Amino acid sequence: MKPLKPPYTRRQFLHDASLTLFSMSNLAALGAYADNTNVQREKMLSVHKAKGKLGIALVGLGGYSGGQLAPALQETQYCYLAGIVTGTPSKAVEWKQRYNIPDRNIYNYQTFDKIKDNKDIDIVYVVLPNALHAEYVIKAAKAGKHVICEKPMAITVEDCDRMIAACKEAGKMLSIGYRLHFEPHNMEIMRIGQKKQFGSIKRLIAENGFSGAGGWRLDKQLAGGGPLMDVGIYCVQGCRYTTGIEPVAVWAQEGPKTDPDKFRSVEESLTWQMEFPNGIIAECKTSYAQSMNVLRAEAENGWAELSPAFAYGGINGKTSKGDLNFGQVNQQARQMDDFAQAIVNNRPTPVPGEMGRQDVKILQAIYQAMQSGERTTI
Incomplete structure (x- = not known):
């Protein structure tokens, strides 16, 4: 026994x-x-359901789902954790008990398509390795569910196009997990830059990196690349939403590999420059060997800086006129609540699939520039 x-x-x-x-x-x-x-x-x-909340199923129960999304769903007002999809039976048992998830709302990757018959689940949140995003976003759309997809949206522009098309064909909304669009400090730097509070922006600095990456993040087939695809994308996003305009060209330089065996299929670090209209230059860095976390905009009559800029919490900001005194928020809870409200009120999400597609297009141009050593147009 x-x-x-x-x-x-x-x-x-x-x-x-x-x-x-x-x-x-x-x-x-x-x-x-x-x-x-x-x-x-x-x-x-x-x-x-009586409160009108929408049910979310998390697909992939890795560190981000467990450490950020599931806890955030205990704080949301307009959505809740209704189901899970995992290939690990022990995680299914653990999550079922921790979050009171009924058996009928627990799926694995072989039973995923049955989610179409589950009325508890309105939204599927894809939190898988990058190369699997397209497959499961398309599956979720065909199952009649609205979709949130973690960043980067996919590893190719062609995959992005297929994802957008599948959601449109199904009449379902697609949102990308850009949590910082709902974070007060980042929202303020968007306002400062786009409204030209300090005049026209002349220079941007964006850096994001950490040490200790492992697992699928070092496998190019699953990740699509190294730190650029993981944390460097925040730099691309930060420059885009600070200016409100799109870069037209890039240059890129791969950094040295201190551990060639570990980084045999992906870059360890990368430095790149993005050229925007009106002569704006963004100087960007990303790394899996060095901690960095900053977004800075220098304009004609002042500057604004966030440091850390892209973290899950503890974001801090200041400008040439003083500190940015905003409280800390649960970024993921605000992100998911906004999507739920967008669905209910039939309004666009501020972070749609087209935004994710543009980032992937820029990321691919950066890699092309890294390989060629030449200026690459976007």
Whole structure:
């Protein structure tokens, strides 16, 4: 007989067994407990639905889902964690218990297509390695679900086009997980830059990197590249939303590989420059070997800087006129709530698939420039 899991320990079970046989009444009690737990889960779902909340299913239960999205969904007002998709049975059990997810809302990658019949799930959030984004966004759209896709949207522009087309054909909305569009400091630097509060921007600096990357992030087939595809994309985004205009050309230089074996298929670091209309130049860096996190705009009559700029929390900002005194927010909760409201109110999301496509187009141009050593138009 298999030992029961906590709250019953093996020692407790053996002690109980020494006093009496495990009777049918005990089994019935356990069954009743499980039934009662399922009833409680169904009641919780009913409460969410009664409040008009939309159900989200997370596809992929890695570090970002577990560390950021699931906790954020405990704070959202307009959506909730309704289901999960995972290829790891132990994670299914853990998440089911932690977040009171009913069995019928738990899927693996072989049963994913059955999600089309689940009325609890309105939105599918794809949180998989980059190369799998296109496949599961398209599957989710065909299942009749609205979709959020983590960044980068995909690893090729062609995949982005297929994703956008699939969602349009299904009549479903597609949003990219650009959480910083809902973060007050970043929203302010958007306003400062786009409204030209300090005059026209002349120069941008954007840097984002960390050390210790591993797993699929170092596999080009899954990631599409190295730190540029992971954290460098924040620099591209930051420059785009600070200016409100699009870059027209790029130059790029790959950094040295301190560990050639580890970084045999992807870059370890990358420096690039983006040329914008009106002579604006953005100087950007990304790395898997060095910590950096800054976004700075220098204009005719002043400057604005965020440091850290792209973190999940603790974002800090200042300008030539003083500090930016905004409180910290749960970025992911605000991001997901906004998408839920966009669906309910039938309005566009501020971070649509077309925005993600443009980033991928720029990322591919940066890699082309890195390989050629020449200025590459976008």
